[in-house]
Amino acid sequence: MSNRFSPVALIVLSLAIFAFFHQAAAADDAELRKALDAYIDGRWLPESEADKATEEIVKKIKDADCSIEKVEELLRMGRATYGEVKAKGKMLNLQFKNKDGKAGQTLQLPLLELQCEHVDYSTSFFLIVPKSYKPSKPAPLLIIGHGGNSAMSAEYATQATLGGTLPWLPIAQRHGMIVVAPLSERGWGGIGYSIIFSLLSWTQRQFNIDPDRIYLTGHSMGGHLSHRSAIFLPDRWAAVSPMSGGYDYVNEKHPKATRAMINVPGYATFGKKEPYDINKFNHIIDDWMQKNKFDWINAEKPGGHEIYNDELPKIAKFMMDRPRNLYRDRVYGYASTSVVYDTPETNPKWSQQHTWNPDRPIQRSTFHWLRMYPTSSDVPEDKREQRIWAVYEGNNRFNLTSENARKARIYLHPKMVD
Template sequence: MLFVAAMLAARPGLSQQASLEEKWRALFAQTSPAAAEEHIDAVLAACGDSPAALRKLFACDSAYPQLGGGLHRRATTVVDGETRYDVEYVVRVPGGYSPVRSCALLLAAHGQGGSGASITAMMQRGLGAEVEKYIIVAPTLPGPRRYAGAAYQEQAYLKPLAWARLNLNVDDDRIYVSGHSLGGHCTWHLATMFPHLFAAAVPMAGVPLFEGSPYTSNSYLENLANLPVWAIWGELDQKGPGTLSNVHFCRMAAERLRQLGNSKFEGTELPGVGHAGWWPKPEAYARYLTSHKRLAAPEKLVHFFHRARHGRAYYVEAIRLARDELDFSRRPQPKLRVQPGESLAEAAIRTGKQVYDKSLFKIWADLDKGANAMSIRASGVSAVRVYATEGMFDLSRPVTLRFAGRSWTGGISASARCMLTHYAATRDATAVICNEVDVDSAGKVLVRFGPSGGGETAE
């Protein structure tokens, strides 16, 4: 009934059988709602192209399939270059789930030799009775059981997550990622490269592992400035993805995050334990998750990356790079100088990092809500897209955007088409994107959704 009431409030005078509800449900019955332009057009026409009407619909949306509690097994495919991978995943729905109430979600990553089913069972034990407050999405990693930060490995987790957000009433401010061992590597990776998706991350017995590791292990940790991370590892954990053990890599990451002044990071080294056979106490694990909600529009952000697919940083995305991406197949071979107290392996990682870091793409953004302005700096990036998320700017006033030493001030309106297109892709009701603005280093600005639905260009 909440959804019907929202429909009536969104378009006074319509009956319960009126076209808006039918068109809304038809839109989200599509396999890919964001690509269903005819259905989007129909909803916009039915609600009078009104941003205010859409906000009410987003807030009370319950047009989800009815999925019963328990384990549901699903499958999808991901593609990396010319190779296709089949991905199986488990979705655990709590017994009390209802499409009319949003629910937190835990994206769970399994360890070496594990599966989506095995990590789901571990999360059930790890959360105890609190598990009934979470939808659990747990893919089984396809291909070689070695996490290397490859595109298909990312998508093996992100695609099932996207399915869950579209088909279950997920609280987008309470999406968490966690895993153990190989799943801990994955957790570090997803949290670091896609921090805007999550409220918090808990990697266990895993290390920051990316393409180009071990030289890139600490290259992107600046990206975690706005995401709470609780990393847990054993003092005696001698497992490792490369030249050093897990405990060494975890200590290096913790030290780097402390150097960066990251107040959201918590590192716990468990004395006297190794790689396996331990888990945080259920009450502590659940308490950590529930104490954090997503920060959708931080006032300051830093984002470092080597791949264009990692160019999104909350409300800013690199849409044109000023140079080619790094070729990771060409391993650095710099001359090593071992510093006092440093092992040969540590010297190799430090020196290799210096080489790879020269090719980093970098974005810094400062949001000044009082001045209704945003300042963006970048290295290796010649054009960015700003996602004007609701609450970032006062859209009744001119907005100022600064990029590459140039400044633009103008109007940005809330666009119903932009809002619905993004909502149809994510069903994110709390980080509503009202418009998109493209800015390049030459001073060209494009407000992508104008009053008529088309873009507006300004120099």
């Protein structure tokens, strides 16, 4: 009797061995993913506990013989599990009228409660999940900032949010986008960014969000938010879409700040009959961007200060065609005496003034792979604004041209250097 295995038996045996090790590797990955989830969930631990947690997760990564590339892969896969969405709130019932004035379509939207993680302010947000969403597949996320002002009532904020959100719903469904639309009675400054990043943190824990397909848009005050976010927080977004917002970022408001918008693609819309010189400012921005070949579209429309529904499908396609690129070959850094949001605004019209948790600043110091640091307060005022133009030339060469910057850091990634 022969002791040799047949070719078929060898193939079956090889497949069985491969399946065994594959299942074992998958189990190890699942355990490490759970450990990484727990570590990230503990991001607000006291410093001593945080240091201990960091030591423990580093040990688990080493014990798993896991490379830094593998850790990144596991993080990008989302959480190990997603359970039932947990949030307090209510269902808002909307009744629309037909052209003849009679009752028409009805729509239910969940309006959920949100507690800011950085400042003592709470608000609400609308959440719309497409029918196509599956926890096993990362979904794009669209964040919508409403218009208005920094001292508005909850009812005004609700109506402004609905006005900016409803036109997006059929388009978001078509592209499989999850939509979150927060309310802010405090505008979109430091407190507003606490709202946005607290909401982003919550959403990423409840749903499998593609980290490279997070988009930001907004109208009027929300348009200003979108422009500012492109300037100061570009690495957070795949693309932005300001609508009827913007200042003269070329000459007046944060001079030369427009250059920082090269860090993220954008699709802006504005009307010919805008108030507050918004049309004029957008033309100045557009002229500068075209000369410098930015990946931006600035679409002027014949109307005024409004959302142009016919542009929304084009904006959505623009967004979906542009996943975030953390390893772009040129970035522009812009900073001054502060590179964080850590102080709440004040307003005599508010019923309550707010306090920021000093242990929870929001960083606005990183421009993809370039990090800026604050200017010292003893530097003359005309030297406080820092700018760095950083270019990756290939072959492990970086070229940095700086103005007033005294310190910077470059984060090297295997995708960029040997």
